[in-house]
Amino acid sequence: MRAVTILLDGVAYGMILFIISVGLTVTMGLMRVVNLAHGAFAMLGGYVATALTLKGVPFLVSCLLAGAAAGAAGALAEVTVFRPLYRKAELQHVLLTIGLCFIAIAALTLFAGSTPLPAIVPDWLDRMVDIGYRSYPLYRLFLIGVGAVMALGVWLIMERTLFGAKLRAAVDDAQMARAVGINVSRLFFLTFTGGCALAGFGAAVGAGIMPLEPFYALRYLVYFLIVVAVGGMGSFRGSLAAALLIGVVGTAGRYIVPQFGGFLLYLLVFGLLLWRPNGLLPPKSAA
Amino acid sequence: MSAIPQSKSDEPSALWHALPWLLALAFFFLADGYHSLGVNILIMILFTLSLDLALGYAGIITLGHAAFFGFGAYAAGLFNLHVSADPLLGLAAATLAAAALGLVTGALILHTRGETLLMLTLAIAAILHEAANHMRDLTGGDDGLAGIRPGAVFGLFRFDLWGKTSFLYCLGVLFVWFLISWRVVRSPFGRSLDGVRQNAKRMRAIGTPVWLRLVAMYALSAAMAGTAGALSAQTTRLVGLSVFELLTSGIVAVMLVLGGERRLYGAFVGATIYVLVQDVAGAINPFYWMFVIGILLVAIVLFFDGGLMGVIETARRKLRRGGAPGAAP
Amino acid sequence: MSGGAPILSVRGLAKNFGALAVTRNVDLDVAKGARIGLIGPNGAGKTTLVNLLTGMLSSDAGEITLEGARIERMSPEKRVHRGLARTHQINTLLMEANARDNVAVAVAEREKYAWRLLRYGPQWRACLDEAQGYLEETGIGHAGDRRVSLLPYGEQRLLEIAIALSLKPRVMLLDEPGAGIPSSEAHLIHDALGRLPADIAILLIEHDMDLVFKFAKEIVVLVLGAVLTRGPPAQIAADPRVRSVYLGRSVA
Numbered sequence: 021m022r023a024v025t026i027l028l029d030g031v032a033y034g035m036i037l038f039i040i041s042v043g044l045t046v047t048m049g050l051m052r053v054v055n056l057a058h059g060a061f062a063m064l065g066g067y068v069a070t071a072l073t074l075k076g077v078p079f080l081v082s083c084l085l086a087g088a089a090a091g092a093a094g095a096l097a098e099v100t101v102f103r104p105l106y107r108k109a110e111l112q113h114v115l116l117t118i119g120l121c122f123i124a125i126a127a128l129t130l131f132a133g134s135t136p137l138p139a140i141v142p143d144w145l146d147r148m149v150d151i152g153y154r155s156y157p158l159y160r161l162f163l164i165g166v167g168a169v170m171a172l173g174v175w176l177i178m179e180r181t182l183f184g185a186k187l188r189a190a191v192d193d194a195q196m197a198r199a200v201g202i203n204v205s206r207l208f209f210l211t212f213t214g215g216c217a218l219a220g221f222g223a224a225v226g227a228g229i230m231p232l233e234p235f236y237a238l239r240y241l242v243y244f245l246i247v248v249a250v251g252g253m254g255s256f257r258g259s260l261a262a263a264l265l266i267g268v269v270g271t272a273g274r275y276i277v278p279q280f281g282g283f284l285l286y287l288l289v290f291g292l293l294l295w296r297p298n299g300l301l302p303p304k305s306a307a
Numbered sequence: 308m309s310a311i312p313q314s315k316s317d318e319p320s321a322l323w324h325a326l327p328w329l330l331a332l333a334f335f336f337l338a339d340g341y342h343s344l345g346v347n348i349l350i351m352i353l354f355t356l357s358l359d360l361a362l363g364y365a366g367i368i369t370l371g372h373a374a375f376f377g378f379g380a381y382a383a384g385l386f387n388l389h390v391s392a393d394p395l396l397g398l399a400a401a402t403l404a405a406a407a408l409g410l411v412t413g414a415l416i417l418h419t420r421g422e423t424l425l426m427l428t429l430a431i432a433a434i435l436h437e438a439a440n441h442m443r444d445l446t447g448g449d450d451g452l453a454g455i456r457p458g459a460v461f462g463l464f465r466f467d468l469w470g471k472t473s474f475l476y477c478l479g480v481l482f483v484w485f486l487i488s489w490r491v492v493r494s495p496f497g498r499s500l501d502g503v504r505q506n507a508k509r510m511r512a513i514g515t516p517v518w519l520r521l522v523a524m525y526a527l528s529a530a531m532a533g534t535a536g537a538l539s540a541q542t543t544r545l546v547g548l549s550v551f552e553l554l555t556s557g558i559v560a561v562m563l564v565l566g567g568e569r570r571l572y573g574a575f576v577g578a579t580i581y582v583l584v585q586d587v588a589g590a591i592n593p594f595y596w597m598f599v600i601g602i603l604l605v606a607i608v609l610f611f612d613g614g615l616m617g618v619i620e621t622a623r624r625k626l627r628r629g630g631a632p633g634a635a636p
Numbered sequence: 637m638s639g640g641a642p643i644l645s646v647r648g649l650a651k652n653f654g655a656l657a658v659t660r661n662v663d664l665d666v667a668k669g670a671r672i673g674l675i676g677p678n679g680a681g682k683t684t685l686v687n688l689l690t691g692m693l694s695s696d697a698g699e700i701t702l703e704g705a706r707i708e709r710m711s712p713e714k715r716v717h718r719g720l721a722r723t724h725q726i727n728t729l730l731m732e733a734n735a736r737d738n739v740a741v742a743v744a745e746r747e748k749y750a751w752r753l754l755r756y757g758p759q760w761r762a763c764l765d766e767a768q769g770y771l772e773e774t775g776i777g778h779a780g781d782r783r784v785s786l787l788p789y790g791e792q793r794l795l796e797i798a799i800a801l802s803l804k805p806r807v808m809l810l811d812e813p814g815a816g817i818p819s820s821e822a823h824l825i826h827d828a829l830g831r832l833p834a835d836i837a838i839l840l841i842e843h844d845m846d847l848v849f850k851f852a853k854e855i856v857v858l859v860l861g862a863v864l865t866r867g868p869p870a871q872i873a874a875d876p877r878v879r880s881v882y883l884g885r886s887v888a
Binding site: 487490491494495496497498499501502505506508509510511512513514515516517520523527 | 690692711712713714716717721722724728729730731732733737740741742744745746749750751752753754756759760763799803
């Protein structure tokens with residue numbers, strides 16, 4: 021029965037990783053931009069949600085507004101600093117986005133101090149429910165549910181809309197997509213904005229298990245990048261699989277061998293990347 | 308801008324070469340009370356120089372160079388605690404340990420490129436971070452490795468409280484590594500790696516064993532980063548887990564680009580400015596320096612390819628040639 | 637065909653991309669000093685054949701023998717060291733370095749100086765001197781100090797040949813050395829090919845029929861990955877099958 025608990029914890033954690041990372045995987049697959057500032061946009065969302073909740077705005081509304089705020093920040097950054105970056109080398113991407121991270125960390129510390137933010141999980145979520153063999157935190161079940169809804173939503177957009185079809189075509193072969201008249205720059209702008217909004221929303225709802233603090237942007241960045249790399253850049257299904265795998269393996273590691281949980285996780289990632297350098301489920305072009 | 312000077316007129320004069328070392332000596336005699344700051348700058352220069360070899364010249368894109376810095380630091384600390392207090396022996400041991408780590412990990416990962424390579428380097432540093440965290444008996448875990456007491460250099464010069472011995476010790480080690488780097492980047496070996504960075508396909512077509520050569524350069528760079536870590540362990544007498552953090556790898560890349568890649572002296576400029584900004588701005592507000600460095604980074608990537616050394620070189624060329632257009636950047 | 641045992645010999649070479657056979661049972665003998673032109677319509681698999689010979693692609697079946705040694709399983713760089721050099725259809729140069737360094741790096745690799753890290757002064761100078769010789773041999777001796785990205789396209793093509801030459805190959809594969817060159821500069825390539833050392837066997841892939849028929853002593857026609865026919869230029873020019881699949885189309 022403990023296995024079920026570990027599985028639930030792991031899936032809840034994996035879902036948050038997925039919501040935050042899915043935008044990153046699509047933008048990295050689309051434009052080959054190594055965006056280390058993705059965590060900063062997530063963090064920004066989390067901070068906005070916390071501030072709003074503390075002012076009395078309902079939790080869910082705060083989370084949605086957090087997504088809007090992170091999306092707006094992403095849109096602004098895409099137009100001002102990311103656009104000139106596309107033609108530059110990977111190192112330039114790394115450095116500019118680390119720079120953005122630093123700026124975000126410093127700015128949020130200035131406004132909110134350097135201590136971790138208080139948790140904002142509302143009372144109606146912060147309780148235990150009976151799941152048959154034991155009681156289990158409702159909040160984590162809520163995260164799993166939110167994650168499933170988000171995954172379904174993203175899947176519907178990717179598979180059932182014209183926008184999604186264009187996006188998949190552009191990820192597979194941006195040049196070809198341009199040649200057939202798809203406006204890849206606009207597509208990227210929309211995806212980038214959407215990805216940042218999802219990240220901000222994810223960080224806000226997931227703050228209960230991934231606490232917000234100024235170094236959030238760097239601390240969890242490794243996980244977001246791992247989801248992208250292990251799943252396969254640009255692959256929606258891959259990032260879902262990778263996020264759940266990392267959530268479950270990471271959680272299981274911490275429960276079963278607390279000494280070496282993180283160690284095993286990174287070793288697994290290392291092995292996976294050596295085994296499949298393009299990720300578990302890479303989009304067609306990278307296979 | 309080509310990595311390696313192509314003609315005599317591209318080479319700076321002897322005065323330019325002497326300048327950084329003269330400045331360092333002047334600092335030693337004039338800047339009483341700031342020697343430990345100076346030591347920090349020298350160590351960071353060496354660390355940045357090591358990244359310039361791997362990332363700048365050979366084009367190995369990495370976000371995990373902290374692995375070698377940290378490995379060297381822990382190796383030097385443990386050597387001091389368990390084997391011998393002699394600082395030079397410790398330095399040699401740490402350098403070899405880091406080189407071995409570079410050789411093994413490089414052999415595993417250097418057949419990959421781009422983002423995958425980036426993630427693998429990241430994962431290696433993260434694995435070491437976790438390992439050091441959990442092997443508490445050996446490393447002290449998150450309390451850090453304390454109690455390092457290096458003996459006298461050559462059995463003669465004790466490390467003093469003010470960091471004067473440390474300063475000259477680090478300056479000497481940096482000078483040796485700088486001479487090695489200077490030779491290596493101009494060697495047929497260095498040129499072939501500069502070629503791999505520009506066009507690996509071309510190099511294969513002339514018979515270059517690309518993977519093997521990258522691994523060799525990676526190990527050399529790892530050795531140098533290990534030395535830097537060892538110096539840090541010996542002069543601060545403490546090794547903390549943060550040596551393995553992503554931030555450490557990020558900072559060294561920042562210093563490299565601040566100064567300018569593929570210029571060797573870029574490491575001097577970048578590391579000095581970074582440490583000074585951190586020191587000055589950090590004294591006002593611990594987070595203020597991150598803001599300043601962040602702005603600098605964004606500005607450099609968007610507006611000044613080639614870093615601050617690039618700006619200096621362009622100015623120097625313009626001065627000498629009376630504004631004649633230099634080589635394209 | 638010239639007499640003596642071939643330097644490079646290919647038997648039953650085959651390569652498939654999925655269900656598509658791009659190289660089908662190719663046999664080829666290249667004698668010392670040979671001048672062979674390899675022609676065929678677009679998609680005939682000419683570049684694929686070069687990539688199989690150099691090892692950039694691995695073959696599915698068949699044997700490649702270079703001076704008596706089987707090389708079809710060797711890495712590309714080993715094949716280079718055994719005397720098989722190539723040029724690329726699209727320039728593959730070190731654009732940031734100057735022309736002489738481009739050649740000198742290849743000389744250093746050939747002489748195994750490229751593992752020298754600290755002591756290399758005389759060796760590197762020797763590489764530079766030798767490199768200058770190859771630049772002059774291909775007619776771009778004046779360009780040694782110039783950055784490759786600033787060289788005219790025709791001179792970049794010649795530099796490709798100079799680099800291949802500097803490897804002292806026994807067999808040289810020239811993949812469309814004339815590609816992309818304005819006709820005003822085409823004579824430069826003609827001249828450079830004419831000056832290539834007589835003892836190097838050369839396999840020339842080219843669309844410029846003028847160049848092929850002037851240069852080659854023997855022509856091999858590749859169609860759909862297989863050898864259609866081979867023979868002296870006059871015979872190939874008169875062959876109705878060649879005319880229909882190839883010349884006919886380009887004349888029409």
